[in-house]
């Protein structure tokens with residue numbers, strides 16, 4: 173198919189809800205390592221990694237070789253038969269979870285399904301049903317996951333499910349209490365106690381949260397936040413589910429899981445995305461008592477399929493063998509330093525936040541009022557695309573640029589991205605100061 177035929181077929185035969193970035197959708201033809209190529213043969217530096225999913229580079233040779241081998245051997249048996257790739261992955265995962273405490277896995281195909289499974293497990297274990305999630309969260313696209321999600325844009329056409337309430341998140345740049353850290357004494361975390369006493373029955377099944385809120389725009393809490401909330405939730409009988417769909421596998425630097433940065437022990441971790449480096453996989457891994465409380469049988473036809481689990485094991489091995497968690501910390505720190513320099517230079521950059529190779533900038537029209545520069549963010553994305561760098565967008569107001577390149581990139585790649593970002597910020601900043609905006613959608 174030609175590029176135009178692909179775009180037309182998408183338009184005519186996909187749900188329009190399958191939205192694409194940019195006015196003219198970018199048709200990606202192939203990819204390798206940190207690069208993708210469009211249908212016209214243009215090469216792009218991929219700083220979004222397929223929405224925080226390409227952890228070890230597109231078509232990583234080591235992962236590819238293992239997957240090829242498996243394709244010639246066994247594709248599918250379903251969960252009613254045992255197979256080696258699933259068993260080997262489950263065993264490896266049990267060895268790397270925080271303090272070795274989460275040892276039993278349930279595999280599915282996506283982050284949404286992983287979170288569905290986690291909530292079922294928490295309800296079975298505690299005998300309670302009510303769940304606390306966070307404002308600005310994103311947890312997936314099933315009916316339940318959309319209710320856990322707290323961004324109106326991502327909650328389509330359904331009445332919310334009962335039994336889910338949302339606490340304030342630790343959004344320090346726009347503090348819901350109008351306070352400043354550390355003088356605030358992390359009021360947002362302490363408020364969870366009142367939330368439970370006023371909006372639930374006081375019997376909590378779980379608190380589910382992302383260690384750093386991904387779709388929300390890499391909102392990063394103060395270091396005390398999770399400990400305070402976990403202590404409160406556990407007083408009401410609830411367990412803690414860490415949604416690590418974006419933050420796991422070393423993405424935040426040094427640690428395997430984002431929650432380890434906050435020194436808190438979760439009862440369940442969910443993940444997906446970077447675990448398969450592009451092959452579909454969802455993971456719910458739990459403390460044995462929690463997993464064992466799910467009595468009866470449950471099935472996921474494709475969950476734990478030999479190809480995805482082979483890829484996932486190969487991804488983890490690659491991260492370990494190549495010390496990518498260290499590289500992520502080092503290159504991530506370097507990138508953060510460069511972004512902070514850009515903040516000094518460009519008034520439009522209101523905030524820089526994130527950890528490791530999960531870094532965002534929040535764009536504002538005015539630093540004092542913090543009015544979100546939503547349109548300028550779309551313009552910036554388009555300018556960067558024209559300069560052959562792909563970035564992600566996020567935030568409730570669509571005014572955050574998200575950067576999550578493969579974890580094996582180098583400082584040279586960061587320099588290449590920063591050079592283009594610097595020039596593009598000058599262009600949008602200049603337009604903004606003259607009240608000129610381009611019409612760019614999404």
Ligand SMILES: Cc1ncc(COP(=O)(O)O)c(C=O)c1O
Nearest residue numbers: 282283284310311312386417444
């Ligand atoms: C934190 C988080 N949880 C869950 C999901 C849902 O994952 P999936 O799209 O694989 O269903 C996402 C997807 O972006 C996510 O970022």
